[in-house]
Amino acid sequence: MRRAVAPLLIVTVALVLADSAVVTLALPDILVHLDASVGQVAWVLIAYNLVLGLAAVPAAMGFSRAQPRVFSAAGIAVFAGSSAVCAVADSIDVLIAARCFQAVGGALALIGCLELLVAAYGERRGVASWVTAGVVGTAFGPVVGGLLTQAISWQAIFVVQVPFAVLAVPAALAVRAVPVGVPDRHRPAVRANITLALMSAALTAALFLLVLLLVQGWGRSPATAAVTVSVVPLAAIAARPLARLLRPPPEVEVAVGCFLVAGGLVGLAIPPSASLAWTIAPQALVGLGLGLTVDQLTTRAMEMRLPRAHHAGWTIGARHLGVVIGLAILTPVFTADLRDAQVPAQQAITSLVLDAPLPPQDKIAVAEALGSELSAQAQQVPDLHRAFAKLDLDPAERPAAAQLERDLNAQVERAATRAFRDSFLIGAGLALLALVTLIPVGRRRPQ
Amino acid sequence: MTGLHRWVGLPVAAVLLVCGVVGVQLANGGGEYEPLRPADPCAARTVTSQAQGIDALTERLVLLGIDGAACRLHVSREAFTLELAQTDDPTDAQIDALRGGLKSAVMRMKADGTLPPASALVDESLDSTDLNDLVKRLIRALPDSSIDAALKTDDVLTRAVDDLDLRTVLANLDDQDALEQQIEVAVTGAVKASLEARIRDLV
Incomplete structure (x- = not known):
């Protein structure tokens, strides 16, 4: 058991931070299963990040007066219990409420696990393993969530967390850590935390928008989307060897990371087609940027600052409020752009139907079937296949109708891709803003 | 590795990577991947x-x-x-x-x-009308040149468009029978009016 203690705590940290985006690919399923609106389902994501962001600093303040292992075990237990409630939630309100409790437990667990890992591994290795677990969890969260949703169900995302978290409770209680009780010696690292918040907002744009584009816009399965976005964590892992090879100063490393994320988001904004291949290189840039920035900034915000838990609280708060800011800025933009994309998409569809190589009566039948499907699927990227499946066409006309269906789907993909462009570019702007915060500000010398 | 290399190595690599990726996307039509624009x-x-x-x-x-x-x-x-x-x-x-x-x-x-000249449309038109069979046979027996001299397609179509109740046509788009009946009435009326006008001109 003793050997498993630290790995279980590391897994818990990764799980809590993975939960920030783990449900992204499950949102369409949750929307249908719990009969929720798009706005409600977005709160499954927002509520967790908002509560985690707001609870992190108070949790860190409370930590200095508590027994570390009891504090950690309580947090992990709340996280495990709330995850179980999420899995059995039968309404969107219950799910959102459970996500809020999950975030409170997560905040306590993250702060507690940091001290327990330091007690288990020592200062340097303990903090490094905590930071790395966070980066890995954040990067792999959407991938794992998508695969579980496709293979089993959206509930499986929460079910699989429970046994790990349950095992982590006795693991936390087994660590002999003494209460820290260090007075507040250092001010929070404001600049590093602001950069971290902006980068989190930009990375949210990359992961959240990309999975939505792949699943909703391009009609790919959650599993395909999950495998596709796995490029980001893989590239993030590759960033460390690259940094070791070139050995840049830390501030250069962070600045380059911000630039790479911005460049990757610009690449995602302008794919030449709806082929998954065109997302690979931009994702690799985002992943490299993620790998170069997040752990560096987190380490910088915490390094040599005491009490450690307080500064960990500030970084967790910055990261997750950054995610909320990202969602708050991007959600209205891309939902409005998706709404606005309906007109050019409908016009392109109309143009192709008018000019289709089909007899006039078949054109009218196609137009009627499309019209009723588009009305029924308002507010979402339409699935045109249902309209074509209803048609009773002469066998000789079916190849032309099949070609028309392919052409119309291509137009829908074009419209959806165009609708995400501005949001990706805003994400790139957030990454560049993060870069601006790194510019040293000169201080006036006293006369 | 010198101090300068440490400062510029990673930024140069990053600029090359970003320019390469964005450049390839743009060169292949990135930024122009949009829905068909109406002509x-x-x-x-x-x-x-x-x-x-x-x-x-x-x-x-x-x-x-x-x-x-x-x-x-x-x-x-x-x-x-x-x-x-x-x-x-x-x-x-x-x-x-x-x-x-x-x-x-x-x-x-x-x-x-x-x-097309009116004679090219006569057979098909007669198939769908409820005229007496004898009349249909008589019309079919007429030489094409006589039909084309008596009926100008553009004149018939223009009269039919003038006579058509377009609101009803639009409402009947999903009712093939009603649509055909409405158009037949308009075209028949237009043919009669065109013939009458022709006779008046001759007289």
């Missing part, structure tokens, strides 16, 4: 049809007519088609534009020689 409805367009005979003529006429109507209303033909499809009560301006567009389409097809 200018006032520009001449070649329209084709998969149908034969009267159906083909009607389809070409309608497609060119929509172009003409959209051009009159300063909207795209796609926007005009969607507006008509999404309303149960088209405006007078839309109906007037559609009628004008259809008449212009007749003129354009006459000018470019794509309007």
Whole structure:
């Protein structure tokens, strides 16, 4: 058991931070299963990040007066219990409420696990393993969530967390850590935390928008989307060897990371087609940027600052409020752009139907079937296949109708891709803003 | 590794990577991957049809007519088609534009020689009418030159477009029988009116 203690705590940290985006690919399923609106389902994501962001600093303040292992075990237990409630939630309100409790437990667990890992591994290795677990969890969260949703169900995302978290409770209680009780010696690292918040907002744009584009816009399965976005964590892992090879100063490393994320988001904004291949290189840039920035900034915000838990609280708060800011800025933009994309998409569809190589009566039948499907699927990227499946066409006309269906789907993909462009570019702007915060500000010398 | 290399190595690599990725995306049409843009409805367009005979003529006429109507209303033909499809009560301006567009389409097809002579449409027209069999046989026995001399396709179509209740036509688009009956009445009336006018001119 003793050997498993630290790995279980590391897994818990990764799980809590993975939960920030783990449900992204499950949102369409949750929307249908719990009969929720798009706005409600977005709160499954927002509520967790908002509560985690707001609870992190108070949790860190409370930590200095508590027994570390009891504090950690309580947090992990709340996280495990709330995850179980999420899995059995039968309404969107219950799910959102459970996500809020999950975030409170997560905040306590993250702060507690940091001290327990330091007690288990020592200062340097303990903090490094905590930071790395966070980066890995954040990067792999959407991938794992998508695969579980496709293979089993959206509930499986929460079910699989429970046994790990349950095992982590006795693991936390087994660590002999003494209460820290260090007075507040250092001010929070404001600049590093602001950069971290902006980068989190930009990375949210990359992961959240990309999975939505792949699943909703391009009609790919959650599993395909999950495998596709796995490029980001893989590239993030590759960033460390690259940094070791070139050995840049830390501030250069962070600045380059911000630039790479911005460049990757610009690449995602302008794919030449709806082929998954065109997302690979931009994702690799985002992943490299993620790998170069997040752990560096987190380490910088915490390094040599005491009490450690307080500064960990500030970084967790910055990261997750950054995610909320990202969602708050991007959600209205891309939902409005998706709404606005309906007109050019409908016009392109109309143009192709008018000019289709089909007899006039078949054109009218196609137009009627499309019209009723588009009305029924308002507010979402339409699935045109249902309209074509209803048609009773002469066998000789079916190849032309099949070609028309392919052409119309291509137009829908074009419209959806165009609708995400501005949001990706805003994400790139957030990454560049993060870069601006790194510019040293000169201080006036006293006369 | 020198101090300078440590400062510039990673930034240079990053700039090259970003420029390379964005450059390749742009070179392959990134940024232009957008839905089809509606064409200018006032520009001449070649329209084709998969149908034969009267159906083909009607389809070409309608497609060119929509172009003409959209051009009159300063909207795209796609926007005009969607507006008509999404309303149960088209405006007078839309109906007037559609009628004008259809008449212009007749003129354009006459000018470019794509309007078939009346004799080419007689057999198919007679098949769908409820005239007495003897009358049908008599008409079929007439030489094409006599039919073409008596009936001008453009004149018949223009009269039919004038007579058609376009609001009812639009409402009947999903009812094939009602649509055909309405068009048959209008075309028959137009044929009679055209023949009467011809006789009046001769007299």
